[in-house]
Amino acid sequence: MAKKASSSTRKTKPPPAESGAFLWTRKDLVGLDELSAEEIVHILDTAETFKEVSTRSIKKVPALRGKVVALMFFEDSTRTRMSFELAASRLSADVLLFTSRGSSVTKGETTIDTVRNVEAMGVDIFVIRHGQSGAPHMLARKVAASIINAGDGQHEHPTQALLDVFTIRQRLGRLAGLKIAVVGDIAHSRVARSNIIGLRKLGAEVVVVGPPTLVPSAIRAMGCEISHSLDDILPQVDVINMLRVQFERFSSNLFPSVREYSRLYGMNADRLASCRKDVLIMHPGPINRGMELTSEVADGPNSCILQQVTNGLAVRMAVLYLVSRGRT
């Protein structure tokens, strides 16, 4: 695999996607918005080959040996951090962890100075989570190292969307022509945004579902349908991606009560009964049992929530690998 990619990274323009012959030339992954359908498919295909590594007894390849991956989490995250950390370890990279607690950030240093400073230590790839939308894009323009967006404000969370798309493709065999519901707080969700972008590019239909206060009508411009009734769309969809509810938002008046939300937009056995038999239930985690979905649904045969997590590792290995080749 290393050889195939190496021979393909020198050219400049991606040709139309062909199995294996595609070229990756980007040093960064800041969002799905920037990517062509071919590039997205290429990441998924690369992840496929890395999935095999995770099934080996010794789950390591030397692809990034001697490279340094810095995880810069200006916002807290447990699972995304662990997933990237493990992905980097499996590629034999050295990993540096930076979290904003008790760090120079609180000493008034700018984000770009912090990142440039760490880059000067010899970092090859930055994985950035940041509260400000667009921070990874700004950094990608200003530093020579690779930048991977691990979530920026309410903007994008590309690797989450890639692992979602990967999982759908794995379970249902394709994306084109499928109808996917994204349910919850669409207005504030970078997971929703990146999903909509990725799914549309790969030819899937998307319907976003939630209370009017949380589903801005401007979202239609992204090429998706809007519904305020989960029950209405259940029989039509192949996949239901339940967004995590941020409890802290219930204090605002955008949100109905916890009980009301769960009654209107929570997945349960009854609702599952009115879905297609092989409907796929997804959730980016961590789940609030009894809120976005009942345990019956979360742990049932239609759920692929843990598979999403497993696939996240392969997708992040692929992204780390590709951006590192994109720099040379």
Added chain:
Amino acid sequence: MAKKASSSTRKTKPPPAESGAFLWTRKDLVGLDELSAEEIVHILDTAETFKEVSTRSIKKVPALRGKVVALMFFEDSTRTRMSFELAASRLSADVLLFTSRGSSVTKGETTIDTVRNVEAMGVDIFVIRHGQSGAPHMLARKVAASIINAGDGQHEHPTQALLDVFTIRQRLGRLAGLKIAVVGDIAHSRVARSNIIGLRKLGAEVVVVGPPTLVPSAIRAMGCEISHSLDDILPQVDVINMLRVQFERFSSNLFPSVREYSRLYGMNADRLASCRKDVLIMHPGPINRGMELTSEVADGPNSCILQQVTNGLAVRMAVLYLVSRGRT
């Protein structure tokens, strides 16, 4: 060593302990309560072989290369975490660290969901510290990965007891027939509980010593003697294991004053003089100098406190190694 163990993990029931021929079949180490005397001895013998690794110039073996050990500390710990981290590194495992600060735990996710989620990333062994007694046992039943209990509530802390037992055997040559005092807050101590269980299984006598408020009489059911006078038992015992005093408990009325506690239950030079000459003084650390013991005792020739720490590494390497074989 690897070969020996590998050939022995397939069978199902442990035969009586014989040097080297014993079989380890468990995927977990949740407590000493579950183990036979033979299994405990097998861990100690395995630790003996790992002790040698730590004396080499390059202190590493490839036993867990490509495996992932996740340290999940739902409760804070510095030294236990560092000891397991180093033990895993010496076995060439990749280590993931999870602490409950700023993590999804605070977002209302259940422990089992958190652990299952991390397991889905491809973790082979979990080292769990948790405030709830029994949490590791519940997890061991529900996940396929190995679970090692690094302290659960007021229940068990098996690797601490194993390293204590290992140290006694190393210094005094045997366990059977020895008399060991465990001194302090017996009621709330998982270190005390695991020690009592382990020592009794290996044929040692145990006397627990402390103020009546901190030594429940029900503890007698574990096969140990009770004393409320340290002075009374000093001449009879081979080992004195001083439990750490939790200062926060002094605010409760279970505890005498700091001064009173130290006067009645602290080890000092005078008390040492009435002990057997080769009495062993132990403490799980961190010590409160002048409280559980004076500096004269802590740093004197009878103390094996730092040896306990050193042995902890070998014991944890052994446990990590054995549970990883127990899964295959």
Added chain:
Amino acid sequence: MAKKASSSTRKTKPPPAESGAFLWTRKDLVGLDELSAEEIVHILDTAETFKEVSTRSIKKVPALRGKVVALMFFEDSTRTRMSFELAASRLSADVLLFTSRGSSVTKGETTIDTVRNVEAMGVDIFVIRHGQSGAPHMLARKVAASIINAGDGQHEHPTQALLDVFTIRQRLGRLAGLKIAVVGDIAHSRVARSNIIGLRKLGAEVVVVGPPTLVPSAIRAMGCEISHSLDDILPQVDVINMLRVQFERFSSNLFPSVREYSRLYGMNADRLASCRKDVLIMHPGPINRGMELTSEVADGPNSCILQQVTNGLAVRMAVLYLVSRGRT
């Protein structure tokens, strides 16, 4: 390189510095005060050879494979910690991180007990940052492991000074005969102290510059000139090292207002115009843009701030390597 150093560590007294033939015999680096000029030069020369490693595609050497480096940060630090962590990784050491948050430190354990305890786990080298001046020196006397001072109170920060000196030598070709200004809060700065000591030993002139409240006249005893006017000394100096302003000190009455400080002691384009053309502008970071220096100066051709960071890695690799040889 390994061979050269190995053959030179057995003898006991350092001969006068000769290229390559110098002997390093110390197990610790606690301050520049203890070092001879020859020893400082030897560290710089060793760092030179490690700088090359960082330019390789696989930035790793096996020099410390199987050794354990424990980073003990009793005080917070992001960049110094990351720099040492990466330096240790590049030498293939295993790294253990200890920070004082939520650790046994808060449980009343003494620093020496904490360090001895971690040492008992098999640590070879400690990197210590501590709020108390002299803590690393005390530890160096009491433990067998190597101690590297990563900043102690208001006393020394030797690796920062070494990387500063390394950078000056790299950019200007020598130290002897140069005139270097250290600007800011001299009274409370360990960076200033270590710089003055190192620069004086290598034959450079030092002028310290700052408001009278922050420049104690006793500093003259360290062999440096004192000035209270930055403008006065600008035309005379080869290097200007701007100390970081600690905002929290502005509440004290030692400090002028933020605006006043910046007006009197901040570097800007106007001031740069009255300097020698090739004057070197340094800063230990993190910088407060618009305070110690304007962005024009910080990002201009005279600035070597990021180079300092890059060199810090090579210097720390050298120090880790040398103290590890000094022990054998």
